[in-house]
Amino acid sequence: MPSSDVPSNWWRTAVIYEIYVRSFADGNGDGEGDLIGLRERLPYLRDLGVDAIWLTPFYRSPMVDGGYDVADYRDVDPLFGTLADFDAMLAAAHALDIRVIVDIVPNHTSSQHPWFTSALTAGPGSLERDRYIFRPASEEPPNDWESIFGGRAWTRTPDGEWYLHLFDPGQPDLNWDNADVRAEFESVLRFWLDRGVDGFRIDVAHGMVKEAGLPSVGHPQQIGLLGREPLPYFDQDGVHEIYRAWRKILDSYPGDRMAVAEAWASTPLRLARYVAPDELHQAFNFDFLAAPWSAAELRATIDACVEAADSVGAPTTWVLSNHDKARHVTRFGSPGIARAAALLMLALPGAAYLYQGEELGLPEVLDLPADARQDPVWHRSGGTDPGRDGCRVPLPWDASLPAYGFSTTGRSWLPQPDWASLAASSQQGVPSSFLELYRTALRLRRTFTGPLTWNDSPTDVLDFSRDGLRCVVNLSGAAVPLPTGSVVLASGDLPDGTLPPDTAVWLR
The missing domain is CATH 3.90.400.10 (Oligo-1,6-glucosidase; Domain 2)
Structure with missing residues (x-):
């Protein structure tokens, strides 16, 4: 196990790689990603340079919502393997100095629980x-x-x-005023901590507690208010009592165990409450993920998030893609912007979360056939909302193999597009590839420390320094002069001493 009895606060600066288990690697040939396949691909993640992995739910589940409808929190679904497979994967990860974070789903269970x-x-x-x-x-x-x-x-x-059920009818919400519910989840946390996991990602961490009396919102299209306006079923003050109790459990174990909240709040300061010193360690920064490719808006978002986290002594977290959002290559509309955004994110102080395949530059798959889609969002919208399957298509490992090496039999639970040029095998050792950009960035990132200081810069250019690093990102429509300093890494070519549009550079 990479952790020790001496707290290292590793999570304050970690790069954590999200694995959507069903789509990462298939070890038994059935076309479904599993824990055996994950274990076999751990050396790739070591070489990429990540500090930890976060696994989406692999528990027993009818899979109404990709495993976020849990029927048994203490066992592995046969789709993904066995508890013995989990233990073997965990031991292999720890042997490679990779920590393992598992998903916990406390807002609701499966209707088959x-x-x-x-x-x-x-x-x-x-x-x-x-x-x-x-x-x-x-x-x-x-x-x-x-x-x-x-x-x-x-x-x-x-x-x-x-x-x-704030999600699918197959996901009934739990009553967190009930003592059985609180005791059960404290027991579930201990079950996985006893097995050796390094932390938890808390699904819908802003849920669980509902406003007394369950008052109506009085507004349709309520999802549009998420993260913008107060809602009687999200971000209620009572959730913080739960997390104070959970923090005591985490702190009672050796090895610097941690928890990160998937929490939507109406302001950065309300989000910061989740990472108070006696609560959780991190909260996802969705404001950064949602920010447009605009220097002014990105700077304002970065400043607000750093200030809010600093107010409680917590690290910021940065993320560009995950299993619930369209991949950022597609959101930004350009691989070049995606590369620049990656260098911007990885230069910022705090922790960074990567979503599997972003290091390959994978786009969202927009043309999945209707009969292949499985997301409840697609079905409950009558096919008007494509849902999240497009970012969950299995990874391409080897351009020369069926299913690009995802499965030994060539089977894949979602159809893959023509990804031969994006497969890991096609990018390995190619200096200009997404994969090598990420590998280099993660290696260099470890040498950069200290807080962020903004430098004077032209309009629509982000320019900041940290100890050992200067990051400059040109979001304008024209090339700008390249600042003085030795170039350490760039997201694209730097012709004639200039920084082209939609390009980022790290300088020393």
């Missing part, structure tokens, strides 16, 4: 139903809350009661 099936059987008013959010039978739902996946957030049971 034993707790929920017993709640349906037990009936209204039962202790079993009190573990979830049920409301009495009526003709209309209890309020106007909407599912994040579209449609209303309430479903009727056969006896007429309503239950809340």
